[in-house]
Amino acid sequence: MTDTIQTPADTAADEATEAVQAEEFLYLDPADIIIGTNVRTDLRADHKEFRKSIKERGVLEAVTVYRNEDGQYVLLRGQRRTVTAAEVGTPTGLIPARVVPQPADADRIGDQMVENIHRAGMREAEIVAGVEQLALLGVSAAQIAKRTSIDRPTVNAALAVTKADQSRNRLDSGDLTLEEAAIFAEFEHDPEAVERLENAKRWRRSLAHEAQRLRDEAAEREADAAEVERLRAEGLPVLSAEEVAEADEVLRIERLVTEDGEPLPEEEWPNVPGARVHVVKEWVYPEDEYDEESEDGDESEDEDYEPAEPYQQYVPVWVVTDLAASGLRRRGVSGSTTADSSDEGESEEEAEARREERRRVIANNKAWASAETVRREWLATFVARKTAPKGAEALICEAVVTGHHSLSKAMDHRHPMLFTLLGVDRPTGYYGAGHDECHKIATKASTPKAATMTTLAAVIAAWEATTGKHSWRNPTAWDARVLGALVAWGYQPSEVERILLGEEPPTSTGSDEPEDEASDAEASDSAA
DSSP states (O other): OOOOOOOHHHHHHHHHHHHHHTOEEEEEOGGGSBOOOOSOOOOOTTOHHHHHHHHHHOOOSOEEEEEOTTSOEEEEEOHHHHHHHHHHOOSSSOEEEEEOOOOOHHHHHHHHHHHHHTTTOOOHHHHHHHHHHHHHTTOOHHHHHHHHTOOHHHHHHHHHHHTOHHHHHHHHTTSSOHHHHHHHHHTTTOHHHHHHHHHHHHTTOOHHHHHHHHHHHHHHHHHHHHHHHHHHHTTOOBOOHHHHHHOSOOEEGGGEEOTTSOBOOGGGGGGSTTOEEEEEEEEEOOOOHHHHHTTTSOGGGGTTOOOOOOEEEEEEEEEESOHHHHTOEETTOSSOOOOOOSSTTOOHHHHHHHHHHHHHHHHHHHHHHHHHHHHHHHHHHHTTOSSOOTTHHHHHHHHHHTTOHHHHHHHHTTOHHHHHHHTOOOOOSSTTTTHHHHHHHHHHOOSHHHHHHHHHHHHHHHHHHHOSHHHHHSOOHHHHHHHHHHHHTTOOOOTTGGGGGTOOOOSOOGGGSOGGGGSTTGGGSOOO
16 A cells, blocks of 8 residues: 655645636626626716627626625626626626635725726726725725725825815816815815815916915914914913914014104013014025135136025014004104104105015015925926936937036036935935946936936936026026926926916915015015
């Protein structure tokens, strides 16, 4: 008698055989098949040619079903074919079906989404429903993207919409795209923000830019409130933003005088009746130490020098909101509350024009900062393209042949902005840092199409690195050239960016007007 020894290879073969045997191929009456839960709700079964084909030739590609606990066949894939066959009939009255083991819910939903997304194109509302079902089963966003082959931004957008009923209803009705619905969902709790988004949509302005401005404004308000609370914790009587907005006037004590016409000593400011503290932001311009150190140096070394960027800092300012109660008066005015111009001889019209220009500068500076965030996110996706868009070669040729300063500067510094957009860590700390990484990027582009796209990415990143708040004030021909190309390739610019294209922005500053700009404290920071 001979014993049979079961080897690991034999075991694997047996398991594979069992898996194959677990599947069957049958012909079933479509009316007997139970239509299981499916992420697809719009079957598009009214297509005449599709119905005619089913009726005359039957279902040519087998549907997939499984047996439930009661032995009934439940449909997994092929809902459109099954429903249509049941409605119009087939030559034999049957349809081919592959019977498989009952899958887990997460696998079922993921498979159904993959099948439909990459075939006839699911409606965005159906994608949201499928993503929601997977999320409820505990599947993470990363796993949903992996299971369904949907890009991560779309998965994130779908998840955002599932938590906002109003935005989801508008998506279902076709009023919003998934991308738009995700933006509205983010601000659904804020009626004023939703109104601004509605206006942007109505006037066909970029929702992405408006949303970023709303985020930045919210972050600024949060930072302002935190500074107010910090100073209050130190015992200072600080005005909140709401109190500043409600005040008829907010006058700096340093600009007021006593009844005798004398300025009040600083140590006496806290003792003024009704004195409060107003937190304002002032521009700080770092001293240009480079010029002092290299005053006698070689001017050729100054080409790549860039002065430190000015920045804003919080400054507590002692103010009064009731001039009569304070016992003080405006400088140069005896017993009068008429506003005194900060510049002698300046007319009221000139003063208002100066204030309006100041408000415009501040509003556009904020708008540019928000636009930069959106633009660079778009560029990060753009530079990852496999092939360059139409017209790329002309832009590359112009940048290289003319030796544009932005490109030569980027080359000298090993393309720091390109590294940023590509998500590549750039080593620092020694001359020539980044050379190896640049070489890897270049050698990776081994085909003509890839090389063209990589070079285009370098040209655009070089231009982006030279942009800033100065760009809208002094736009150049190259700014218009590059931004115009980006617009042609799908980028939707904000209002302030359109200045680079020679277009005039709206004259109104809207909600961007700082409260302190309309008050006597208007000179608290510099616009230039």
